[in-house]
Amino acid sequence: MPPSPHPTTRQTIQKLIEAHYAIERELSQHFQPGVIRGLAFAVYLENARPEDLDSLQVSLRAYFLSSNSSFKTKNVRRILDELLTADSHLAACCQTSWGLARAVEVLSPAAIEATGLSTYEGAFEIAAGRMLDIMFATEYQREIYIHIYNLETETVPLSLPMFGAEVVRLSETDLPRLIGETTFTSALHDPRTGTCFTKLVDRETLEDNLMFQKCWQVTHTIVQLLRYFKYGIVDMDYGGIYYMPVWVNEIRRFGIRIWGIPRKDMQSTYYLLANADLSRLESYGLAYQKLKPLIENVSGSLRQATSFAGNYFEGHNARTKPEEKLIDLVIALEVLFSPGREGEMRFRIAQRAALLLGTTADERISIREFLMRIYDARSGLVHAGENPFSSTAKKKLTSEDLARLGDYVRQAILRLFILHWRGERDKNKMQVLLDRCALDQSLLIGLLSSADIDSALPSILSS
Numbered sequence: 272m273p274p275s276p277h278p279t280t281r282q283t284i285q286k287l288i289e290a291h292y293a294i295e296r297e298l299s300q301h302f303q304p305g306v307i308r309g310l311a312f313a314v315y316l317e318n319a320r321p322e323d324l325d326s327l328q329v330s331l332r333a334y335f336l337s338s339n340s341s342f343k344t345k346n347v348r349r350i351l352d353e354l355l356t357a358d359s360h361l362a363a364c365c366q367t368s369w370g371l372a373r374a375v376e377v378l379s380p381a382a383i384e385a386t387g388l389s390t391y392e393g394a395f396e397i398a399a400g401r402m403l404d405i406m407f408a409t410e411y412q413r414e415i416y417i418h419i420y421n422l423e424t425e426t427v428p429l430s431l432p433m434f435g436a437e438v439v440r441l442s443e444t445d446l447p448r449l450i451g452e453t454t455f456t457s458a459l460h461d462p463r464t465g466t467c468f469t470k471l472v473d474r475e476t477l478e479d480n481l482m483f484q485k486c487w488q489v490t491h492t493i494v495q496l497l498r499y500f501k502y503g504i505v506d507m508d509y510g511g512i513y514y515m516p517v518w519v520n521e522i523r524r525f526g527i528r529i530w531g532i533p534r535k536d537m538q539s540t541y542y543l544l545a546n547a548d549l550s551r552l553e554s555y556g557l558a559y560q561k562l563k564p565l566i567e568n569v570s571g572s573l574r575q576a577t578s579f580a581g582n583y584f585e586g587h588n589a590r591t592k593p594e595e596k597l598i599d600l601v602i603a604l605e606v607l608f609s610p611g612r613e614g615e616m617r618f619r620i621a622q623r624a625a626l627l628l629g630t631t632a633d634e635r636i637s638i639r640e641f642l643m644r645i646y647d648a649r650s651g652l653v654h655a656g657e658n659p660f661s662s663t664a665k666k667k668l669t670s671e672d673l674a675r676l677g678d679y680v681r682q683a684i685l686r687l688f689i690l691h692w693r694g695e696r697d698k699n700k701m702q703v704l705l706d707r708c709a710l711d712q713s714l715l716i717g718l719l720s721s722a723d724i725d726s727a728l729p730s731i732l733s734s
Contacts, residue, residue: 364522
């Protein structure tokens with residue numbers, strides 16, 4: 272249902288329209304052409320300190336505050352303040368007396384023109400009614416959109432009730448409206464980086480920057496969940512605010528207004544959320560809510576290791592160069608599996624990771640050999656400056672190798688966290704256990720069962 276105006280709102284809007292045009296006429300008579308004029312400008316000058324104004328503005332301010340001006344004789348400021356106090360919808364939309372004055376400036380010309388009458392033929396009364404139809408078309412709400420870089424989803428909108436958000440897809444013509452560009456399509460947002468956004472809606476009076484920060488943190492959690500749910504490059508780069516009713520955007524937005532910077536680099540494949548993923552994703556989201564206190568508590572050497580490794584794993588999503596991604600991911604492996612002695616590092620890291628990640632002997636051998644090759648390539652990069660992703664590299668890696676490594680790191684962090692949830696707190700003890708698993712098959716089977724997140728989910732959700 273559309274909101275209802277206060278009983279006095281129509282009559283008050285009519286008075287404000289009349290005052291606006293009276294002020295414009297007076298300024299055109301007393302000051303040179305081209306001077307900024309109108310209701311909102313009068314309110315601005317009244318609020319301003321004289322020392323912050325130029326000489327012309329000081330003269331205009333003195334005029335508006337004099338008993339000769341319509342601004343003063345019509346008690347414009349009092350009328351604006353009283354209307355904001357009486358009408359909660361206009362107060363939410365406009366926020367300040369200046370905002371309400373600006374709304375009258377923006378909306379009244381078209382409303383008067385639509386009447387077909389001049390300002391001397393009773394147009395103000397009819398225009399006030401037309402303005403109310405526009406102003407009260409829908410309830411006020413503030414919509415915060417934050418771009419999830421490189422995300423594609425088969426279902427839109429995708430509701431994420433556990434986070435009070437949904438994922439929506441914006442069209443190429445929606446993008447410039449969100450950003451504030453005047454072009455038909457956006458010059459700042461390349462749609463090839465994905466057009467999925469989180470959408471969060473509120474009707475609070477919290478200042479825009481503070482509300483955006485709250486929504487940015489919610490989206491950060493959603494992106495974090497996606498990164499561990501399945502492997503793929505996914506990030507958040509910028510966002511903006513859009514208001515309803517639509518006219519509010521002309522009052523509270525000026526030019527391009529976004530937080531952050533749109534990423535320009537593109538990935539070879541999107542992070543795809545298929546319909547088959549959604550039930551499991553919901554379980555992951557609910558599990559996150561249950562595990563949040565444990566996630567935020569980084570006491571214990573094992574949790575510290577998974578947290579530190581997670582920072583590098585998550586950080587590699589924001590990198591644009593494959594060699595930088597490689598360095599981040601290998602650091603994460605070292606944090607999780609390093610024995611602390613340089614001579615053993617290469618073999619021990621690969622061996623321990625393979626034991627934790629592989630489900631068969633052949634798979635463990637494949638993982639170990641792959642990670643040793645990864646480690647050699649990383650060592651060549653940082654010690655000899657040999658980029659393994661160049662066409663002339665001796666120890667060459669591909670983008671597929673990088674994705675495989677990223678997925679191993681993701682799985683390792685999750686499995687070690689699940690073991691932490693089951694009560695293991697000490698990283699060194701976990702590493703000793705992994706070393707023993709190389710010689711004890713039954714011990715290894717038990718460890719893999721305990722570390723499996725999908726097996727743990729029912730217990731987590733029922734806790």
